Amino acid sequence: MQIWEDIEKIQPVATRTLVNSIKKNRISHAYLFQGDRGTGKQEMALLLAKYLFCQNQQGANPCNNCINCQRIDSGNHPDMHWIEPDGASIKIEQVRNLQKEFTYSGMESSRKVYIIKDADTLTVNAANRLLKFLEEPNVETTAMMLTENGHAILSTIRSRCQIIDLQPLPPGVLQERLQQEDMSETDAKLLSTLTNSMTEALELAQDDWFAGARKIVIQWVEMYTTQPEDIYTFVHQNWIPHFKDREGQERGLDLLILGFKDILNQHIYTDANTILLSNDPSKSEKRLITFSQSQLLTILHQILMAKRKLKANVQPTLVIEQLALQIQR
Ligand SMILES: [Zn+2]
Numbered sequence: 001m002q003i004w005e006d007i008e009k010i011q012p013v014a015t016r017t018l019v020n021s022i023k024k025n026r027i028s029h030a031y032l033f034q035g036d037r038g039t040g041k042q043e044m045a046l047l048l049a050k051y052l053f054c055q056n057q058q059g060a061n062p063c064n065n066c067i068n069c070q071r072i073d074s075g076n077h078p079d080m081h082w083i084e085p086d087g088a089s090i091k092i093e094q095v096r097n098l099q100k101e102f103t104y105s106g107m108e109s110s111r112k113v114y115i116i117k118d119a120d121t122l123t124v125n126a127a128n129r130l131l132k133f134l135e136e137p138n139v140e141t142t143a144m145m146l147t148e149n150g151h152a153i154l155s156t157i158r159s160r161c162q163i164i165d166l167q168p169l170p171p172g173v174l175q176e177r178l179q180q181e182d183m184s185e186t187d188a189k190l191l192s193t194l195t196n197s198m199t200e201a202l203e204l205a206q207d208d209w210f211a212g213a214r215k216i217v218i219q220w221v222e223m224y225t226t227q228p229e230d231i232y233t234f235v236h237q238n239w240i241p242h243f244k245d246r247e248g249q250e251r252g253l254d255l256l257i258l259g260f261k262d263i264l265n266q267h268i269y270t271d272a273n274t275i276l277l278s279n280d281p282s283k284s285e286k287r288l289i290t291f292s293q294s295q296l297l298t299i300l301h302q303i304l305m306a307k308r309k310l311k312a313n314v315q316p317t318l319v320i321e322q323l324a325l326q327i328q329r
Pocket residue numbers: 053054055056057062063064065066067068069070
């Protein structure tokens with residue numbers, strides 16, 4: 001059960017925009033909520049819909065208690081319609097059926113709300129059909145379109161909607177949401193540090209290449225405490241064949257940064273939890289003995305320099321060989 005104050009914590013700007021238009025009684029006929037997966041598009045659309053139907057509005061919030069609020073929560077309010085892709089796209093029949101519904105006035109009031117999920121998947125025909133609908137706004141009708149891919153929406157449709165831009169999630173919130181999607185705490189913590197996109201985080205979690213990359217980087221860092229003399233060979237045999245393109249190489253260096261930051265954090269805060277490396281106390285202890293704080297700062301700087309060289313198109317094998325040697329010193 002949510003109110004605007006809850007959503008404001010993750011989407012302050014968008015929430016203020018909507019709450020303001022509610023307070024000024026200037027609710028638009030059509031909204032386009034655009035933002036990455038997990039950023040709160042659906043929550044916001046639902047909350048606005050509930051507010052519109054609520055029999056007992058509390059300021060800009062719905063009461064979350066009356067029969068209408070309850071029916072929206074359980075997904076069976078007769079004047080509220082959902083459209084989502086049928087297979088890969090939203091087809092013209094779906095828009096046609098929606099319009100048929102709308103030729104009857106609201107079952108219980110004259111108000112109607114429709115929410116279109118993944119609106120970027122509207123076929124061109126469906127979008128054009130919808131456009132006619134948006135061109136003849138009815139006072140009592142509110143359209144809400146949701147998309148992760150705002151630039152894929154036809155400009156003719158965009159121009160008829162008020163656009164609500166949702167921001168990427170802060171790392172703590174993203175981690176929480178990833179865990180709600182059944183991701184382990186370890187994975188969620190690491191991925192929310194590497195990206196602020198829920199979609200990308202979920203993809204990486206399923207990606208074999210990424211799992212391999214993570215293993216190689218952890219092994220590389222841990223080898224300094226066990227067999228530093230073999231690192232140069234290890235990098236040649238493992239890193240170079242695995243990190244083939246530049247995007248991958250940069251991702252690898254980002255992971256390496258996280259590994260060395262883990263050690264630095266454990267130097268500074270005795271109770272620090274690691275993000276990439278193992279939390280096993282005996283391993284942590286060995287790492288702290290192997291690397292001093294000032295060495296770690298130098299290493300982090302060297303990795304950043306290596307990233308810069310990659311960007312400047314220096315040969316990647318050369319960059320990584322140099323880095324391996326620099327860290328060893
Ligand atoms: Zn209510």
